[in-house]
Amino acid sequence: MAEQEYDLIVVGSGAGALLGAIRAQEQGLKTLLVEKASLFGGTSALSGGGIWIPVNYDQARAGIKDDLETAFGYMKRCVRGMATDDRVLAYVETANKMAEYLRQIGIPYRAMTKYADYYPHIEGAKPGGRTMDPVDFNAAKLGLKALETMRSGSTGSMLFGKMSINAFEAHSMLSRELKSRFTIVGIMLKYFLDYPWRNKTKRDRRMAGGQALIAGLLAAANKAGVEMWCNTPLKELVQDASGRVTGVIVEINGQSAQINAKRGVMLAAGGFERNQEMRDQYLNKPTRAEWTATPVDGNTGDAHRAGQAVGAQLHLMDWSWGVPTMDVPKEPAFRGIFVERSLPGCMVVNAKGQRFLNESGPYPEFQQAMLAEHAQGNGGVPAWIVFDAGFRAQNPMGPLMPGSAVPDSKLRRSWLNNVYWKGETLEDLAAQIGVDAAGLKDSARKMTEYAQSGKDLDFDRGGNVFDRYYGDPRLKNPNLGPIEKGPFYAMRLWPGEIGTKGGLLTDREARVLDTGGKVVEGLYCVGNNSASVMGPAYAGAGSTLGPAMTFAFRAVADMKGQPLPLENPHLLSKAI
Known part of the structure; x- marks a missing residue:
């Protein structure tokens, strides 16, 4: 296959990968997304779809008061110095901007007012409102053809393994609210009465959680014109004489092909939890790949190894989202x-x-x-x-x-x-x-x-x-x-x-750092492919997807030569 050239090449197809590709394409960067598996969506498609977004746009509607300094202090205490303060601040400042962007491209979220941060004993925690859940998505907006290219959700997160149920409905049912029985009956009636749709596909028309997020992102990617290839595993990264990453070598139909990237390569291929050799090397024992809840055909650390081969520094490799x-x-x-x-x-x-x-x-x-x-x-x-x-x-x-x-x-x-x-x-x-x-x-x-x-x-x-x-x-x-x-x-x-959290160390623009702490030019990394900004902690539900998409958002700004500045740098020197 002849060499091809794009502005940006994204490796992976989970939430971070898709948002980065959409944002780049909309910003005028010709973008290619390559996915190792036969279906798009990655681990994100199996997730609850929640995002942890402090000071988010929906809190005011719910009467929740939050502020950036409090959120920064809470997250910094959770991280315990295992992510730099400027990365933590960049996340807290940019997360809501990313959430607003999701809403603009047709994926609105709503604050979960009663879902508390995971560490209520840590100063700055909130009893609810920072975690957001995606609004249900109508699969017809994606279309049957595109739906066939998308990874299905976990049957364990669906009613009777078939019917979508969102986080609000699940909470109502499990906490035995009086309305829950009517809610469940309503879900079942809508599903069984939707003959026109069920005659076309076994997938529920109403998509919730990670399915809603990924379906919405795929619809937005198709609308933006992002080129997407499945069954295209990454083999290695390409560098020029200066060490800048200028492209990738992938496998297509059993043959190697080089694809060049003028602005950069974004690695967003998930963790390494399906790679037993890497588990044995890095994770606490006992450890078995079959115990993981992530897709069996991905998350094998290919992009970790490719990053290492060009000098990338690894961090937090002994931690996971357990x-x-x-x-x-x-x-x-x-x-x-x-x-x-x-x-x-x-x-x-x-x-x-x-x-x-x-x-x-x-x-x-x-x-x-x-x-x-x-x-x-x-x-x-x-x-x-x-x-x-x-x-x-x-x-x-x-x-x-x-x-x-x-x-x-x-x-x-x-x-x-x-x-x-x-x-x-x-x-x-x-x-x-x-x-x-x-x-x-x-x-x-x-x-x-x-x-x-x-x-x-x-x-x-x-x-x-x-x-x-x-x-x-x-x-x-x-x-x-x-x-x-x-x-x-x-x-x-x-x-x-639900993933490993160790990976390539990045700065606040998601640029990969080498073993000496210098930027590997042209290489970006987000999601579980990167070392988590959350350090050893899990600040609240959505601490994986929120940062994955937020740093993809910041990375595209950097590629455009318009990096997002820190708006509150004074907080970096304030005692927490």
Whole structure:
């Protein structure tokens, strides 16, 4: 294939990649996007689609007060010096500009007024309003042909594995709001009555979460005229004599092709969680690629290695966006357990049958606690989430819908002793899953007592606004329920992730830095391909997608020779 030339080449097709490509094309830069997989959307298509945007445009409508200095202080405390202050400030200043741009290109967001920042104990945290959720998207606006090129969402995030449900509806259902039953009935009626659409495709017309975001971005990319190629893996970066990155070598139909880039190359190809060799090299042990919740055909660190080959510096390589995961047969990837573990009436135990964490806490800390518990010899990998018949009847857990809707007799027979374990007594259950029976009985007794008193004396579960978001507000403590009524159930949890957060170190314009701290000219990097601006933390829901798109937005400005200046540089010298 003959050499071709563009102004910008974007590697990857998740949210950061697509927004960067759209913005560049609209700014007059001829842009090519190349994707390794056969479908566009990356891990972003499987995500909840949320973005963490402090001081955002929708807060005023909701009556939420926020300010840049408070947000900067909170994020800086979360980051703990593992990202430079100017990058943190650049993010806080630019995030809302990026969100406004999303709205301009047809992807409006709304503030989640009750969804708290992940660390309520850190000064500057807000009890809600910084995380934003995408407005539902009508798939017909993308079109059936383009829809076929887009990665499907996770069945675990859909009602009965088929119908889209957004974050507001999910919260209403899980917190047992009175309106939730009507909401669910409405969703089902709209889906089943939409014969014209369902006769054309199995995909729901109404798209929510990450599906809404990616569908909206693909529609905007098509409208802007971005050229996009799938099945085009990156092989290496091309440099000129001065060391500037001037293009890429990709594989097309089994042949190598060089494509030149006049303004730059933007790497946005995700993390390395599907590469076992890199996991063994960098991540805490034990670590297995199959435990991850991300697509099986991507996130193999190709762009990390390509960046290293041109001298890029790596940072935060031993950190990940951790989440406990569950193996569900016939699902392509392990399923992340984000919210169910917060519901009252369940607990998580180690091999000794003992609780070792706050089940309702942020999922990265949950994963880290599993690894730490295992390292101490207590059997935290796998861990077990345990609940009783009362919980089973009322609540979902992983692939199990509430027993009142789908009783055990209707579950796949192959799931018993594979996806879930069941015992008439706690002793019976403990024997089946290989945990200490006395420890399990004692943990259940304590949990029942804590539910009655409303206070978790061990881990203070339900003791903060973040914990309580996914709980039952009718209870003394929304996150605590008894575990006393047989039969009893257990499901196995693994220390998975929704991506690695280590990658190429960048500056505040998303320019890649070399091992000496100098800019690698012509090379930009965003998303999980880059070292996260969040450092070791997860400031709030949307801390992956928000920075990915925000730094792509800033990178395009830099390519145009119009870098976005810091508007409040005085904050950099202020004690936090």
